[in-house]
Amino acid sequence: MHISSSRLPLRRTCPTRSRGHLSRSGGRARAGLSAVALAVAVATGVAACGGSSGGGSSTGSTGSTGGTGSTTKADSSLLGPAKAATDTPVKIGWVSTGRTQAVDTSGEIRAAQAVVDYANAHLGGLRGHKIELVTCEDKSVPANAQACGNQFLREKVAAVGAGSPGQTDPWLKIVAPAGIPVGMNLVATQATLTTKNVFIWGNPLASFGTPAAFARDKKLTSAAVFVIDVPAASDPAKQLVPPFFANAGAKAEVIAIPPGTADMTPQVQTAQKNKPAMYHVIGDPTFCASAIKAIKALGITAPITALDRCIGADHGASIPGGFAGVDIIAQANVDPSTPEFKLFNAVIGAYGKNLKIDSISMSGYQGMLSLVRGVNSVPGTDVSSAAIATALHTMPPTTYALGGGADFQCNGKANSISPNICSTTGFIADADKQGTLTNFRSLDTTGIFKLGAS
Structure with missing residues (x-):
């Protein structure tokens, strides 16, 4: 029995801290925390603020369901x-x-x-x-x-x-x-x-650190990261993605794309000039669908990772082949077994x-x-x-x-980034065409979550 996360709606909470700056007076530690503070905007799904709503409503209910799309009876x-x-x-x-x-x-x-x-x-x-x-x-x-x-x-x-x-x-x-x-x-x-x-x-940095760990695990040396261009998402992505990937031995280019961009072919073509070894997508279901669709339409075979919030109510219907072959970064392990x-x-x-x-x-x-x-x-x-x-x-x-x-x-x-964070949890899972997730696994994130000199 597998559980589908294709009905998990995007978290659309909108903190007022939409833009931040690194403090010079506080040194690397203070600057690092300032950057991380922005990262929660993406890590908890607020990238959708200012963008399309995407996720839709959930239709699963409890008692007779073992999760969204599952039919496991509660014990x-x-x-x-x-x-x-x-x-x-x-x-x-x-x-x-x-x-x-x-x-x-x-x-x-x-x-x-x-x-x-x-x-x-x-x-x-x-x-x-x-x-x-x-x-x-x-x-x-x-x-x-x-x-x-x-x-x-x-x-x-x-x-x-x-x-x-x-x-x-x-x-x-x-x-x-x-x-x-x-x-x-x-x-x-x-x-x-x-x-x-x-x-x-939990670990609010997993949205950035887990794909970097994925790159290291697969021995990939470069990445193109597409992020929805609202300050609460694109600012932290630009500050955190490059150092986290650098810690994994890879170079990452962050490409911010305006919300509501239906055809991202030009952006993908620009990114492809540098021949990235993988793509990572950060945004709401509508944004992610447009990005993945453009990547696939250009015949690119490089690995694609995306957040679990990318999987919306349409089950990836607008994407040729759906989410098949996309590695999903998840905050909760919802394997029903x-x-x-x-x-x-x-x-x-x-x-x-x-x-x-x-x-x-x-x-x-x-x-x-x-x-x-x-x-x-x-x-x-x-x-x-x-x-x-x-x-x-x-x-x-x-x-x-x-x-x-x-x-x-x-x-x-x-x-190491903050004493208030109690874990380094974060998972990656395989997805089928409709976004059903299987094979949840943790990746080694040793050394990933560091900013500046250690």
């Missing part, structure tokens, strides 16, 4: 024995973009709540305390995000969790000084990378209340379950903000939700 026995939370409630804040005119990420909140219900029934909640989720939607508006921070102070939450919210800094600047720890799945702004007691469970996906399917089936299984619900699931697992991995019953932060700093290697068995650890040593 409730995987939830484990009952272990109800019986101690006093602990409030955990949760921020999501929510529903706006441009995007609907309300499934992220519902997935987080499903994890809370699962944890309260089977994991003893948070250190024995029943979790109460305090939710807030930023609507991709800074003022709303600031209001979320004030709400969390009023509600006296012990910690704040998130998947990949569109706005982070406004509420972070409110909760962090109050000593409230923050855990997020895939977010990286200058503030989140440097603020004390912020924990980023893995224990982590089976558990995800069981949790969403039992507590998701017909929640769609897509990239949005996966982000909420990963964000909330990682917080619960991280805190619970350290013995104790204290759920004060200080105790939660200490537990996360001292946690042992712990299984990352939907990580294909990969671990995360928040001791500040997982990723």
Whole structure:
């Protein structure tokens, strides 16, 4: 049984930090973090902001589905024995973009709540305390995000969790000084990378680092990278792609193409003059389809890599041959044969209340379950903000939700670019014509995620 990610909609959250500059006063370390802060725009899919919406809606539902396009029945026995939370409630804040005119990420909140219900029934909640989720939607508006921070102070939450919210800094600047720890799945702004007691469970740099590792693995010495030309995407691509590929022993040319460009033949022809050994595509489904279509139309046989967000609701129908032969960079391992996906399917089936299984619900699931697992991995019953932060700093290697068995650890040593990043996870998978993903695998990224002199 294979799982199709062709219905996973693009994350369309729009941070206000659309353009950044490297600081000369802070040296290489500060410059590196400034560049990385921009990278989240692409890593979490906001490249679509200012472009076409592309992704469409998901049609999969839970309970009888094992993922988008799969028919695996959820196995409730995987939830484990009952272990109800019986101690006093602990409030955990949760921020999501929510529903706006441009995007609907309300499934992220519902997935987080499903994890809370699962944890309260089977994991003893948070250190024995029943979790109460305090939710807030930023609507991709800074003022709303600031209001979320004030709400969390009023509600006296012990910690704040998130998947990949569109706005982070406004509420972070409110909760962090109050000593409230923050855990997020895939977010990286200058503030989140440097603020004390912020924990980023996944690896927001995988969108750039994994294709570079692919080049090294295949002994490819050059690459052409097509990126949608909105500042939040093209600026970080220009700053991060060349050094990451250089660390892999390859030279990369970044080509920014305006959103809505239907025929990218001229851009591909220009890139082909340098005879790149591979192509990498960063954008929304419509952008990616145009790029891949042009590459194939010119008879180019060089390997193509693309983000999982490139796979839209049309199943690659507009691309000759579809996604067959394209290597997909993925943030979650959704192979239905893995224990982590089976558990995800069981949790969403039992507590998701017909929640769609897509990239949005996966982000909420990963964000909330990682917080619960991280805190619970350290013995104790204290759920004060200080105790939660200490537990996360001292946690042992712990299984990352939907990580294909990969671990995360928040001791500040997982990723050399920022101590707040807790893992180096990132996967590559094969795709068939309609975007069904198989053969998920991790690549060696040793030495890839470095900026400047080591």
